Amino acid sequence: MTPTSFLRAxxxxxxxxxxxxxQEIPITTSSDEARAxxxxxxxxxxxxxxxxxLPLYQxxxxxxxxxxxxxxxxxxxxxxxxxxxxxINKAAAASEKASEGERIMIQAYEARMENDRxxxxxxxxxxxxxxxxxxxxxxxxxxxxxxxxxxxxxxIAEYKKAIEIDASYHPAYNSIGYVYGILGKYDEAEKALKKxxxxxxxxxxxxDTYAEVLMKQGKFDESIAEYKKSLSIDPKFYFSHIGLGxxxxxxxxxxxxxxxxxxxxxxxxxxxDRSQAITASTKSYLFEGNYHKAIIEQKTNxxxxxxxxxxxxxxYGLIGIAELYVEAGKPKEAMHELQRALRLxxxxxxxxxxxxxxxxxxxxxxxxxxxxxxxxxxAKAKLKKYEHAADKAGNTVQMERAHxxxxxxxxxxxxxxxxxxxxxxAGQRDAQTLFEFANAYxxxxxxxxxxxxxxxxxxFNDMSWGYAYxxxxxxxxxxxxx
Numbered sequence: 001m002t003p004t005s006f007l008r009a010x011x012x013x014x015x016x017x018x019x020x021x022x023q024e025i026p027i028t029t030s031s032d033e034a035r036a037x038x039x040x041x042x043x044x045x046x047x048x049x050x051x052x053x054l055p056l057y058q059x060x061x062x063x064x065x066x067x068x069x070x071x072x073x074x075x076x077x078x079x080x081x082x083x084x085x086x087x088i089n090k091a092a093a094a095s096e097k098a099s100e101g102e103r104i105m106i107q108a109y110e111a112r113m114e115n116d117r118x119x120x121x122x123x124x125x126x127x128x129x130x131x132x133x134x135x136x137x138x139x140x141x142x143x144x145x146x147x148x149x150x151x152x153x154x155x156i157a158e159y160k161k162a163i164e165i166d167a168s169y170h171p172a173y174n175s176i177g178y179v180y181g182i183l184g185k186y187d188e189a190e191k192a193l194k195k196x197x198x199x200x201x202x203x204x205x206x207x208d209t210y211a212e213v214l215m216k217q218g219k220f221d222e223s224i225a226e227y228k229k230s231l232s233i234d235p236k237f238y239f240s241h242i243g244l245g246x247x248x249x250x251x252x253x254x255x256x257x258x259x260x261x262x263x264x265x266x267x268x269x270x271x272x273d274r275s276q277a278i279t280a281s282t283k284s285y286l287f288e289g290n291y292h293k294a295i296i297e298q299k300t301n302x303x304x305x306x307x308x309x310x311x312x313x314x315x316y317g318l319i320g321i322a323e324l325y326v327e328a329g330k331p332k333e334a335m336h337e338l339q340r341a342l343r344l345x346x347x348x349x350x351x352x353x354x355x356x357x358x359x360x361x362x363x364x365x366x367x368x369x370x371x372x373x374x375x376x377x378x379a380k381a382k383l384k385k386y387e388h389a390a391d392k393a394g395n396t397v398q399m400e401r402a403h404x405x406x407x408x409x410x411x412x413x414x415x416x417x418x419x420x421x422x423x424x425x426a427g428q429r430d431a432q433t434l435f436e437f438a439n440a441y442x443x444x445x446x447x448x449x450x451x452x453x454x455x456x457x458x459x460f461n462d463m464s465w466g467y468a469y470x471x472x473x474x475x476x477x478x479x480x481x482x
Contacts, residue, residue: 023133025101027069034063038070045073046171048205048239051269053077068094068102072109079271080305081312085351088113101131115357117148118394138162139172149396150427152179170199174209181213182429182462189213204234211243216461220251238264238273242280246463249284257284271304278304282324286468291328298324312354315344322365327469331372338365360389364401371409379409400427407436416444431457432466435474447481454478 029035041056054077060070068091075087088110095103104127111120124141131137142158145151156179162172177192193213197206211226227244230237245260258281265277278301285294298321305313318341325334344350345358367382383405390398407422419440426433438453457474460467 023131025105025127025131025134025137026099028098028102029060029064029067029070031060031064031067034060034067034070037063038067038073041070041073045076047200047203048208048237049203049234050077051236066094066097068092068098068106072106075109079275080308080310081316081354082310082351085113085353101127104130112148114353115360115393115395117396120144121149121394133165135162135165135169135172138165139169139175142172142175146175146179150400150429151396152183155179168199170196173199174205177213178209181209181216184216186213186217202233204230204237204240207233208237208240208243211240211247212462215243215247215250218459218461220247223247236267236269238268238276242276242463245280245284249287250461254284254288271308275301275304280463283463283465283468286327287471289472291324295321295324295328311344311347311349312351312358315341315350315358316361318344319361319365323368326365326368326372329372331369334365334369334372338362338369356389360386360398363389364398364405367405371405371412374412376409376413379405383409397427400425400430404430404433404436407433407440411436411440411443414443416440430466431460431462431464431470431474434460435470438474438477442477442481451478451481454481 027035027038029038037056037060041053041060044050044052044056053073057070057074057077061067061074064070071087071091071094075084075091078084078087088106091106092110095106098106104123108120108123108127111117111123121144124144127137128141138158139162142155142162144155145158146155156176159172159176159179162169163176173192173196177189177196180186180189180192190210190213193206193210196209200206207226207230211223211230214220214223214226224244224247227240227247230240231244234240241260241264245257245264248254248257248260261277261280261284264280265274268274268277278297282294282297282301285291285297298317302314302317302321305317318337322334322337322341325331325337341358342362345355345362350358363382363386367379367386370376370379370382383402387399387402390402403422404426407419407426410416410419410422420437423433423437423440426436434453434457438450438457441447441453442450454474454477457467457470458478460471
């Protein structure tokens with residue numbers, strides 16, 4: 001069968017499936033070949049072989065310049081903020097000729113770009129009412145609940161519904177296994193991931209996800225073995241390069257970890273992979289308590305956005321560097337970086353639709369700088385502006401972040417019970433929150449509770465910024481209490 005015939009066969013199958021199962025969001029395109037290319041790309045994306053999807057989606061929109069869902073897929077493959085927005089806009093324009101379901105989905109991602117989480121959530125709920133039996137939609141909404149709204153139980157419920165619709169739908173097993181691992185429900189995680197591996201025995205990602213669950217449990221040698229299995233299948237699988245490197249960092253082999261990150265940088269498909277490698281290296285230095293080298297690394301990351309003339313990426317890069325300076329005890333240097341970021345945000349080249357969100361990020365970091373400078377009044381005022389914006393947008397993750405900083409401010413003022421109350425409303429699956437709980441209990445003289453939370457912070461075992469910031473500090477504080 002010729003390649004073109006094969007693609008047309010795929011298209012025919014897709015059209016037949018759509019007619020027999022109208023419960024799924026349709027794929028609107030004038031080209032059978034474009035549809036087949038999109039479906040092939042979607043399958044590869046669901047297997048986390050994302051670098052192979054780009055030429056397929058590009059060819060799809062070349063065949064049909066009004067292919068809304070292909071433009072949306074291309075948005076997720078961009079390496080700069082401006083290009084993500086460009087393709088979201090193209091998807092929105094093309095959606096005028098698409099189905100209602102496609103239009104609503106694109107509108108949901110537009111709302112996310114604008115940080116209007118309340119609107120986004122309403123749109124996803126509307127889609128679920130229209131297409132309750134769409135397994136991909138169920139799994140996608142599960143991801144939204146977990147990653148966007150930090151509501152894992154709601155996410156798990158959606159993954160289970162996807163599996164009820166199609167017991168062989170492998171992405172749902174991956175997601176549910178990952179979330180169970182984050183929640184510490186390791187037996188459930190292993191059961192889901194075993195099924196995931198059975199469904200995709202020759203793919204890299206099942207081993208990668210299982211490796212991360214093992215890392216979370218502190219089973220670093222087993223985790224390393226799984227990451228190596230993943231890389232034996234796909235030597236360029238960037239998630240596994242990062243995970244393997246972090247396992248080395250956590251087992252006292254930080255130099256080996258950074259060699260692994262350099263390997264990723266050397267084989268990188270694009271600037272996104274290169275940025276991930278640099279970010280991992282930044283965190284590796286934080287895990288050693290070396291803020292000086294961490295800041296140097298993150299400034300290197302900033303240059304990637306600068307070379308791409310990605311003004312939004314540059315601004316957020318400077319905001320991230322400012323946070324590093326605050327954590328390093330250098331609030332003046334942090335303020336300098338924030339002023340540079342603010343000039344970019346207020347400049348004509350910064351995307352207007354993202355300006356409000358950019359200013360909100362500045363307010364949070366200004367509050368953080370004021371907190372570190374012992375200017376509590378300014379910290380509270382800036383944090384109040386940030387909280388108001390987060391509440392208006394319906395951004396629960398930002399609200400949790402605000403409560404965490406409010407807890408730290410209360411601790412500084414020696415209002416320990418208020419600190420604990422604020423921290424109860426912060427993200428409970430955040431190593432920084434656990435560390436501040438420990439500090440509050442220690443300040444109250446509740447040594448047993450302080451030990452419990454310092455221990456949780458030390459053994460958090462993930463690749464997050466929060467854990468990178470507190471692992472060394474929590475280890476030191478725990479040693480003082482023994």
